[in-house]
Amino acid sequence: MTDQKPSATDGARITLRLTPAQKELLRRAADVAGIPVSAFVLQSAAQAAEQLLEDPSPAALVKGVEHLPTFTQPARQRWESIPATIRQRLLSNVWCGKCRHETTITNFTGTLKGGNLLLLGKCAECQGDVARVIESS
Numbered sequence: 001m002t003d004q005k006p007s008a009t010d011g012a013r014i015t016l017r018l019t020p021a022q023k024e025l026l027r028r029a030a031d032v033a034g035i036p037v038s039a040f041v042l043q044s045a046a047q048a049a050e051q052l053l054e055d056p057s058p059a060a061l062v063k064g065v066e067h068l069p070t071f072t073q074p075a076r077q078r079w080e081s082i083p084a085t086i087r088q089r090l091l092s093n094v095w096c097g098k099c100r101h102e103t104t105i106t107n108f109t110g111t112l113k114g115g116n117l118l119l120l121g122k123c124a125e126c127q128g129d130v131a132r133v134i135e136s137s
């Protein structure tokens with residue numbers, strides 16, 4: 001462990017621990033791009049960071065197991081006012097008319113309809129359309 005040198009002050013200096021295979025891969029990619037490996041690594045990292053920060057999709061905001069729900073703003077507020085444990089139960093006991101039993105709703109969207117929260121999505125088992133209405137209390 002000899003590479004514990006203090007960072008240079010002229011910009012951040014990052015020591016990367018690469019496997020030989022990773023090093024070779026980066027070197028070849030940098031060759032193709034026609035830039036030094038360090039510039040290539042920095043550029044790629046910056047690009048990835050930009051994409052992550054610019055992407056407004058809820059993927060970056062996923063909480064727990066509720067993947068990618070597309071909600072209108074009022075629907076989201078209503079949904080988030082429900083305790084997480086209850087939300088989980090609401091999502092996992094949705095009746096599927098095709099399966100003829102309770103199932104989990106996936107890929108759902110949320111809207112407010114007449115004061116009630118309406119979730120529209122797909123059955124986790126048969127991918128058929130399922131819906132759940134959550135009445136306002």
Ligand SMILES: [Zn+2]
Pocket residue numbers: 096097098099100103123124125126127128
């Ligand atoms: Zn089903």
